[in-house]
Amino acid sequence: xxxxxxxxxxxxxxxxxxxxxxxxxxxxxxxxxxxxxxxxxxxxxxxxxxxxxxxxxxxxxxxxxxxxxxxxxxxxxxxxxxxxxxxxxxxxxxxxxxxxxxxxxxxxxxxxxxxxxxxxxxxxxxxxxxxxxxxxxxxxxxxxxxxxxxx
Numbered sequence: 001x002x003x004x005x006x007x008x009x010x011x012x013x014x015x016x017x018x019x020x021x022x023x024x025x026x027x028x029x030x031x032x033x034x035x036x037x038x039x040x041x042x043x044x045x046x047x048x049x050x051x052x053x054x055x056x057x058x059x060x061x062x063x064x065x066x067x068x069x070x071x072x073x074x075x076x077x078x079x080x081x082x083x084x085x086x087x088x089x090x091x092x093x094x095x096x097x098x099x100x101x102x103x104x105x106x107x108x109x110x111x112x113x114x115x116x117x118x119x120x121x122x123x124x125x126x127x128x129x130x131x132x133x134x135x136x137x138x139x140x141x142x143x144x145x146x147x148x149x150x151x
Contacts, residue, residue, distance in 0.1 A: 010110040010128045014136050018143045020097045023104045024073045026143055027095050036138040038063075045070050055084070073097065080110075089113070089120060108136075 005011060016023055026032045028045040042051035047070050055061040061084040069077035077094040091112035098105045108131060113124040 006111070008111070008113045008115045008124070010108070010113075010124060010131060012108045012128070012131050012136065014106050014108075014140075015100060015103055016106060016140065016143055017103045018147050019102070020073055020099050020104045022143060022147060023097055023106055026139060026146070027076050027097075032142060032146065036142040037135060043067075045072075045076060068092065069094070087119070089123070 038053040049067040053063040064081045094109045096107045114120040
């Protein structure tokens with residue numbers, strides 16, 4: 001792990017009070033994934049699986065994905081191509097889970113941005129805000145609600 005941040009990557013670390021297995025389920029079970037991120041069609045945490053996320057917009061849109069890496073309970077990585085974009089870019093989302101005390105440290109890294117390109121830089125910054133302000137908070141809410149209902 002490098003100590004320098006890559007300005008072309010989004011890197012967000014979050015701590016969750018739930019154990020790693022609970023966080024893993026929220027990343028890999030379609031019903032839970034839909035609660036905090038988006039509805040998926042065809043998703044399975046199996047390398048090589050092609051699937052889409054359905055963007056809840058009007059008109060609806062799709063993000064084409066392929067599962068690239070699965071290390072059960074530790075890492076999930078998939079490609080991400082927004083099919084709405086005039087010039088779709090291929091980004092990679094990498095979720096890494098690590099036990100920390102009684103909880104879990106989750107690191108999201110999104111790469112593939114060309115920050116020399118104005119549109120790509122704007123997309124990178126907008127996505128980082130969305131991950132920080134919306135998705136991670138929704139994930140925390142889902143984990144807390146599900147944990148209280150007994151996983």
